[in-house]
Amino acid sequence: xxxxxxxxxxxxxxxxxxxxxxxxxxxxxxxxxxxxxxxxxxxxxxxxxxxxxxxxxxxxxxxxxxxxxxxxxxxxxxxxxxxxxxxxxxxxxxxxxxxxxxxxxxxxxxxxxxxxxxxxxxx
Numbered sequence: 001x002x003x004x005x006x007x008x009x010x011x012x013x014x015x016x017x018x019x020x021x022x023x024x025x026x027x028x029x030x031x032x033x034x035x036x037x038x039x040x041x042x043x044x045x046x047x048x049x050x051x052x053x054x055x056x057x058x059x060x061x062x063x064x065x066x067x068x069x070x071x072x073x074x075x076x077x078x079x080x081x082x083x084x085x086x087x088x089x090x091x092x093x094x095x096x097x098x099x100x101x102x103x104x105x106x107x108x109x110x111x112x113x114x115x116x117x118x119x120x121x122x123x
Contacts, residue, residue: 001026002024002025002026002027002096002112003024003025003026003112004022004023004024004094004095004096004112004113004114005022005023005024005025005094005114005115006020006021006022006092006093006094006114006115006116006117007020007021007022007117008020008021008117009092009117009118009119010118010119010120011120011121011122012084012119012120012121013084013121013122013123014084014085014086014121014122014123015083015084016084016121017080017081017082017083017084018081018084018119019078019079019080019081020036020078020079020081020094020117020119021076021077021078021079022034022036022076022077022078022079022094022114023075023076024075024076024094024096024112025075027075027096031053031074031075032053032096032097032098033050033051033052033053033096033097033098033099033100034050034051034071034077034094034095034096034098034100035048035049035050035051035069035077035094035095035096035098035100035105036048036049036050036067036069036077036079036092036093036094036095037093037094037095037105037107038088038090038091038092038093038119039090039091039093039116040087040089040090040091041089041090043090045093046060047060047063047106048063048069048079048092049063049067049069049079049105050069050098050100050105051069051070051071051077051100052100052101053074056100056101057069057071058100058101058102058103058104058105059105066081066082066084067079067080067081067082068080068082077094079092081119084119084121085121086121086122087121088119088121089119089120089121089122090118090119091116091117091118091119092116092117092118092119093113093114094113094114095107095111095112095113095114096111096112097110097111097112098111
């Protein structure tokens with residue numbers, strides 16, 4: 001059974017930083033694309049960026065600059081968020097087996113999702 005687990009969310013002040021981590025378990029020998037998404041209250045889930053299984057990292061244009069994705073190993077992914085803004089308040093989700101390429105960070109029919117970790121940016 002594939003499981004995706006995020007950690008590292010919390011309350012941060014505007015201008016601060018947070019690092020989210022994600023670990024996938026239950027996979028052996030298969031390495032999938034991995035990525036980060038977020039969903040703010042009242043809004044649709046949106047992609048942030050992703051890591052191809054082959055090593056490429058891509059970002060949604062609106063997320064470039066303050067967010068950095070790192071593929072720590074085949075089944076671990078992190079998201080460094082700097083200069084946080086109140087608009088970054090959202091539930092952040094990690095996912096694997098996603099569509100990941102330049103210009104595309106999206107779920108597929110096979111995607112496995114984590115439960116999400118809440119990020120709140122407020123003074």
